Amino acid sequence: MAREQHERVHVEGSGHGRLGLVRGSALYVAAVLGSGILVLPGLAADAAGPGSILAVLAMLVLSVPLAGTFAALAARYPDAGGVATFVRLALGPTASRMSGYWFLFGVHVGAPVVSVLGAEYLIGALGGDRAFVPLVALVFILVPFVVNWFGIHISGGVQVFLSALLVVIVVGVVAVTAPEVEAASFEPLLPHGWSGVGVAISLFIWAFAGWEAVTHISSEFRNPRRTIPLATAIAIAVVGAAYLALQIVTVGVPDGSRRDSPVPLIDLVSGSLPGVGPIVIAIIAAIVAIGVMNIYIPAFANLAAALGRDGSLPRVLAKGAEGGAVPRRALVLTLGLELVFFVILYFGFRLDLEPMILFNTASLAAVYALGMLAAVRLLERWSAGWWMALASTVLVAGLLVLAGWYLLLVVALGLVAVLVTVFRRTNARERSDGA
Helix, strand or coil, rough: CCHHHHHHHHHHCCCCCCCCCHHHHHHHHHHCCCHHHHHHHHHHHHHCCCCCCCCCHHHHHHHHHHHHHEEEEEHCCCCCHHHHHHHHHHHHHHHHHHHHHHHHHHCCCCCCCHHHHHHHHHHHHHHHCCHHHHHHHHHHHHHHHHHHCCHHHHHHHHHHHHHHHHHHHHHHHHHHHHHHHCCCHHHCCCCCHHHHHHHHHHHHHHHHHCHHHHCCCCHHHHCCCHHHHHHHHCCCHHHHHHHHHHHHHHCCCCCCCCCCCCCHHHHHHHCCCCCCHHHHHHHHHHHHHHHHHHHHHHHHHHHHHHHHCCCCCCCCHCCCCCCCCHHHHHHHHHHHHHHHHHHHHHHHCCCCCHHHHHHHHHHHHHHHHHHHHHHHHHHHCCCHHHHHHHHHHHHHHHHHHHHHHHHHHHHHHHHHHHHHHHHHHHHHHHHHHCC
């Protein structure tokens, strides 16, 4: 108990302050809105038809208490470990190790999906050969890696510009396609039943994820107790409005996008802005893909450094885990993992994005589950944050059910975390006996 109290004092209030409200909001918007706008409206419409709009509303309702809970935790315990730190303080090292592994090795499988999406849009607009998609995708991985090598104060400034472009995409697409929406396109509401809505909700976990990612850079905020909740509220409003508007026009424009197309957003506007529209959207979408990677690369690196600091990964990775530092060793590990996952996506799934998205979202649901349980224990009972955590715990349980067999990756990583705990305790006991 004394150690836990010491850890809480050490973590609480440890923000080191370079990110203000503007940059913080830009990071949140990019992390949550992100690359999902490029493909998910089409995938969800294919799965649930007009019912996909209900899926957006369901995820928006879920995201409010979820985002609010993570904001309350990050404001109170700003640390590079993010959710793993919250879980460590509330539930102990083994549960923390599980959540850390789920994020670093499970959620991380979605990183190459982002780079491939950007590459698909760029190549699709230019009319190039899809054989070049892997090469362009690798560029989208390497550029934000280089930017983050110089620290969050550089990448955060870049993100303000990139997030502005992201909002421009949504406003532009909705503005040019809204006149083509037809009421008949919204009937029947549930062509594939409620099961189709369930699939769409599972897909949209990807779209409304990201609240947990910014917790890993929470120590970089100025006055985290004030800035993080405000930035979260701004992001909820922007992301919710954006996805709802995009889903309405995706469903409402007859034959506006080929649902099996790798570039549905371009297909959606091709009728309204032939020639110019697809090229503009593709170029901006490519920049946005870099922007999303620009958020997640430091999140993964900071987590890896924190896991090294806490003994869940080799301690050589711990350098840079402290607030204000750049975890360059962990950045190298992050790059290596992204290249491995990219190879799996390319050779294992032949650039079919949906399986990787669903593995990603299953891992996210597991991270959320432990994060919410930790919040219930850490946040002041009966406070607004505590009630949001309680509501989110119930809602996240539903997401775990929807994840289905994709939770196999979660189970495997959880077993690895338990084995690491057993190994560490055995070694500690042997050293104690030897002494």
